[in-house]
Amino acid sequence: MLHEHAKLLSLLKGTGEVVGRKKLQKMVYIAKKMNQPFREKYQFHMYGPYSEELTLQMEEMCQADFIGEVREKKGGYYQYRYEIAAKGEEFLEAVRLPEGTVNENLLRRLNDSSSKFLELVSTVLYFEHLPKEEIKAKIEKLKARQNYSAEDIEEAFSYIESLRNSH
Template identity: 45%
Template sequence: MLQEHAKIVDFISTAEGVTGRKKLQKMIYILKKIGMPYQEKYEFHIYGPYSEELTARVEELCDMGFILEQKEDKSSYVQYRYTVTDEGLDFRNALGKPVLTDAEHAVKLNGKSARFLELTATLLFFDDLERSEQIAKLHSVKGKLNFTPAEIAEAFTFIGELRQ
């Protein structure tokens, strides 16, 4: 059971921290979709794929002192930054080898905006459809975000890079 918790700590450690709850949700989902061994179940939600299990595990990791959650007041909203504590690193080391076979994935994902990750995760959520149908579904469920053809093309390219 705690092995799944350790995988989350491993990712946040490898990414050298993550800023944003939505961003963390999307990064883990994207990794899961490209074949990384994350077990959290996802449903489609307001901001795209969302896992209640991941939220619960992150809260538990914070309660155990393995992850530090820092709130940053951004005037109109609160943003959360997650970092791994020294105790969390010890806990993560119990896994043995890292979950990510390519640590560069964490760096690439962390370098992207939450908006881009929401786009990418949404496309992956509908990856059982033909590309044109994926795009149509994206516009249907995320129409208010007005993703451009260039952004969509960039997301598909990014997915391809991650899968290599």
């Protein structure tokens, strides 16, 4: 019964509010790479790994009133905030995911990072199969506009390592 949706609800319950669609996209991607049980399919897009399936699941849950979505104007664009709603809590209760299905500590830690940094981390993870120097070259070419510094990239590598070690 909509188990993939339930996992996302469980994520939101664990983290509290998530600000920004991009942030949520990257959190789920990174969690998936950390062997969390998310099944959404990802492809590389303008802003790193992106899952259309995840976007649709969130839309479905907004329409079912399982989650609250607040749209706010920010400069020339809109930003979205997500939170689990009462109906979503009830649904999650009814699905009864096994205890510890998602790792709340990991997800909270991701939620504490900035969306721009998570974009970098998820891009590094996307090219993980390549040697480190090639990953750096990819980021320079594909993420030129984000202006990540060499230190940012190093920080992303050590962040990934520490995620792996502590969870």
